[in-house]
Amino acid sequence: MKKISLLLFILCCGQWGMAQNIRSLFLDMPETFTPLLTSVNKADFIDFIDSKMKAKIMNKFNKTSEMKILSDSYILIQMSENTTWQMKVLPTSNSFVIAIIKTVKGPAADSSISFYSSDWKELSVSSFYEQPSIASFLKDEKASFKLNNDLQALDMSLIRLDFNADNNELIASLSTIDYLNKETREKVEPYFNKELVLSWEGGKYLMK
Template identity: 25%
Template sequence: MRNPVKYLIIMAAMFCTVAAKAQNMEKLFGEMPDSIVPVMSKTNRLDCIDFFKSKMTSNVQNIYNGKSRISDLTENFLVLQPTTSSQVEMRTYDVEGEGRIIAVAYTYMAPAKETTLAFYDMSWKKLKTADYISLPKKNDFISESSTSRNGDIEKAKEILTDAFVFAEIDKDSGNISFTLSTEAVTDDKLKKALPYIARPPRYAWNGKKFVLL
């Protein structure tokens, strides 16, 4: 005889999986809590979606009378300019056996680009970032080759304390790349540090978490 409790649990899990798959980025963005992007109301977000789908380049006036617009929107990816000095990228990722999650990169464009990366479940419950990625530290941007002098490396590290880190989510692959934002570093200091700046770290999704490429 079929165990009714076990059957209900299985059916509930299947329903949740199907429901999660049905949520594309348009729906997720429209239904997300206002606290995710505080300068925009739900009406603002829906207007942005309508403008983008209608191929209109007009901006939406947000709740602070600033300008907001969507510049890209697909089934699993979105790029939003909530203000003229900020950008938000969102992308969904399939998690093996657990549905999907949403990665959100909040980037402040001035005075230098700086990104905060956050993860949410499909109900917009915030998740622990450390469970999905080990964020790079500034020293990870320094190349410590065998031919480099320790004094020069330490000097480069000191110079780059004035730099910021910003992230970009690749629309197609879903890879996340991190780059140093050096607008706050003077040109003469940056010239001294450039020989020791390593290739920007990139991370790929493996179905469970992001791993360094």
């Protein structure tokens, strides 16, 4: 019983520490990471969430930004009408890394992901993540032959990325299709998976 109680205590302390950690990381990060927000804005977000209120503030441009989610390891902010900002603390073998996703919708969504050490030094993206190709979303390799010239319309790779709020998975969605004309989109859509799920294994995102 004592061993079980000790284990539960350690787990609870670990979860509490992670929750405290993401809050302090968010509050202490350089302002260049969130240029729309002041340090007061960031503190207000957390205060509103803790008070069970809608975490909406007026940012530096006098527009509304809203923190949608604040969990032990994840933050989601609607920075503006067309942009979102996500932060995730990911465990490694001896510490953790911070991952940030910035997404712009215009009109098709496109995301960029970056990784940082605990003291906000930028790390090589390729060490943690490899961008899926358009072909990765095909349901069947033979589909490329069936689509023929229609695939040529997919002349740019637009990928939306989202962290899973409940675990460390990364969800990649092919948004290239969203900017195609209706006729072409209806032709190619059935041949593609809407999203791919990448799992965090061994300190790196890998395709499931």
